[in-house]
Amino acid sequence: MNINPVLLKELKVRMRGWRAAGIIILYLLVLALVTFMVMYESYNNIYTSTVDPGRTTGTYTALALIQLVLILFVAPALTAGAISGEREKQTLDLLLCTKLSTRSIVLGKLLASMSQVLLLIVASLPIFSVIFMFGGISIAEVAQLFAFYIIIAITAGSIGIFYSCYLKRTTAATVMTYGTGAFLILGTFFISYFYIGVFLGWDYQGFFPLLYTNPMVGFASLLGDQFGYGIGSIGLPGLRGSTDGRLLGLSPWVVHVAFDFVLTAVLIALSARKLNPVRVKRTRRNAA
Amino acid sequence: MLEIKNLVKSYGRYLAVNNLSLEIPEGEIYGFVGPNGAGKTTTMKIICGLLAATSGEVRLDGVDVTRNSNKIKESIGYMPDFFGVYDDLKVTEYLEFYASIYKIKDKEKKKITNDLLELVDLTQKRDAYVDSLSRGMKQRLCLARALIHNPKLLVLDEPASGLDPRARIEMKEILRNLREMGKTILISSHILSELAELCTHIGIIDSGRMVVSGSVSEIMQKVYSHRVLRIKVSARVDEAELILKENPLISKLSRMEDALQAGFEGSEEDMSRLLAALVGKGIPVVTFSQLDGNLEDVFMRVTKGEEKQ
Known part of the structure; x- marks a missing residue:
């Protein structure tokens, strides 16, 4: 089998040393801490009351949101320096000058970063599994949620790679990547x-x-569908719609995934x- | 093998390469010399498909380099003047990574890596991390990397730059081996005396234009149509200078630190007569010799000694 040599x-290189392990530990610590706090808040009186599935969905939502935010922070950081870093290190x-196509270089870099994100997502499974204790x-x-994460991570990673190719400095590429992420999350909301x-x-x-392009809307729509409420239940202007915000009969998160x-x-x-x-x-030259 | 015709590379109004043409036959070593900013690196990058030419043609074995850059890259090994290495990668892993790009099978990969490490004398460092190597070792490793796919043409941009004398000699020795292996090499350098020993052909480039190109002996002939004499006297320098000035065969007389240097358009008999005239007038001549026009002189002469940054 011919695996991309860059990948x-x-x-x-990425898995060598303490950096990779450090990222995983830090990631899981943040996730575990937030999970503990959310669960403590929801279930601190668990022995005096009955288990409410509504609390499970609350915990699930909080966990899913924290994981999404973490991914949105980590994925660009892993890719924004992928190409500009090579340029800065004079290895590009x-x-x-090898026979490797530029597409292979870009894909190799992206997939390497994504496999690191995937590792974080998989490593978070034990923390996520506490949800199953209470059902719902x-x-x-x-x-489905994890597949959504991977797609979001790949998109965020692609934005990072894109700026990394177009901008010479990793710092500038990182700023622009987070800026674009912020625009997709907050900018599209404000404009809408x-x-x-x-x-x-x-x-x-x-x-x-425009809100189809917003990852948070896609995320809310996915969770809304999973809970059976639909995104229209949020009740915010721009998220309503006679067919519960569906384009061509598709949920907003499906449209967002396609986007x-x-x-x-x-x-x-x-x-x-x-x-x-x-x-x-x-x-x-041709254009000129 | 490599043919460049009317190559032009411009950045706005600035012409980095100006109508440059050259030809390198198979198995030859072509020394590409010129001051900083002359256009050597730009030309080399265009040959290697790392830069697009504004106009002109670059052909390798008749194949247009710019239109078939992916195919051509299999036939070219490039070593840039400045390059970095990956952290956290060992010497063998570094070479194996580039070998895998060329889809070299695992068994062959190991053999090629070992052979190349032996060629560049890095076998002892095979398990060392690349970023821990000295500059000279990194240069040699980069050369091994450029050879990993057994390219027909090697393009080496200042391979000896920044090296200490010992590392320079080691690099020269490797290049000599490559010449014996029949590789076609395009090499640029400021160390012209080193190139003279290695190269079969020389091209001198200045301000993006090829000033002189041809075999080493042809270039010497072109630039030095006459002999250059170096005369050292222990005293009475002014008198010696006067005698030389009066001689009609002497041209371009210059006073060096400890000697006189002059162009001389005459035969060997004329030379001995000149020496006899000096000695006859009681000038204490210590040395009277004909200079072999070395490349440093040729270079300075042709480029008018301009160093551009």
């Missing part, structure tokens, strides 16, 4: 609410299309194109 090399030319959430639902408030009115009953796939594909293609020095210049 193999990256895995070897050595890679580019099925394994299939957790699997500004537009709804000014042009559509607060009693707007539809699902505002992530398209965005990832475009960003990888643009990154590979940018990395190819001959291709970029030729295009510019």
Whole structure:
């Protein structure tokens, strides 16, 4: 089997030393601490009352949200320096002068970072499994959530790789990656609410299309579907809609996943194109 | 084997490479020399598919490099002037990583790695981390990396830069071995005297233009159409200078630190007559010799001694 050599090399290098173990320990500590606090708050009087499935969904939501936030922090950090780091270390030319295609370099880097995120997600399973003690959430639902995490991580990672290719410095790439993440989470909300408030009115009953691009909306929609409420139950303007915010009969999180796939594909293609020095210049010349 | 025709690379109005042409036959070692900023690295990067040319043609075995850069990369081994190494990677792992890029099978990979480490004299360091190696060792490892896929053409950009004298000699020895192995090599350097011993052909580039190109002896002939004499006297330098100035065969007389240097357009008999004239007038001549025009002189002469940063 022909495994991407960049991926193999990256895995070897990344897993060497204490850094990888340190990241996992820190990640799990944060997750465990938050889980403990949420569960303590929910179940501190567990022996005097009956188990309420509503509390399980509350804990599940809190855990799922914390994990999502952590992934959104970790994934860009792992990829924003992937290419610019090679440039800074003066190793990029050595890679580019080999027969390895720029797409393979980009994919190798992305997959290496994603496997590290995947490791964090898998390592968090024991903490997540406390949910099953109280029922209310099925394994299939957790699997669905984890698949959503992986897609979100790949998208965030692609944004990081994209800036890493286009910007020379890792610091600038990191700032821009987090900036784009912040725009997708907060910016799309502000723009949507500004537009709804000014042009559509607060009693707007539809699902505002821009919000399909928002990962938090996708996440809320996924959890809403899992709990059987639908995202419309949140009741916020822009998230309502006669069919519970569905485009073509699809839940917002499904549309968001499709958006992530398209965005990832475009960003990888643009990154590979940018990395190819001959291709970029030729295009510019033709344009001139 | 390598053919460059009218190569141009411009950055806005600045011409980094200006209508450069050169040809390197198979098995030859071509020394690419010129001051800093002359366009050597730019040309080399274009050959290796790391930079797009503005216009012109680069062909390797008749194949257009810019249009078939992926295919061409299998035939070229490139060693840049500045390069980094990966942390947390051992010497053998470093070479095996590049070997895997060229889809070399595991068994062969080990053999090639061992052979190359032996060639560059790094067998002892096979399990050392790459970033722990000295600069000279890293240069040699980078050369081994460039050879991992057994390329036809080696493009070496200042392989001896920043090395101490011992490391330079070691690098020179490796390059000599490569020449014996029949590799075609394009090598750039500021250490021209080193290139003279190694190269079969030399190209001198200045401000992006090829100033002189050809075999080492051809270049010497082109630049030095006459002999250069070096005369050292222990006293009466001014008188010696006057006698030389009066001689019609003498041109471009210059006073060096401890000797006089002059162009001389005459035969060997004329030279002995000049020496006799000096001695006859009581000038205490210590040394009277004909200089072999070395490449350093050629370089300074052709590039007019301009060092551009």
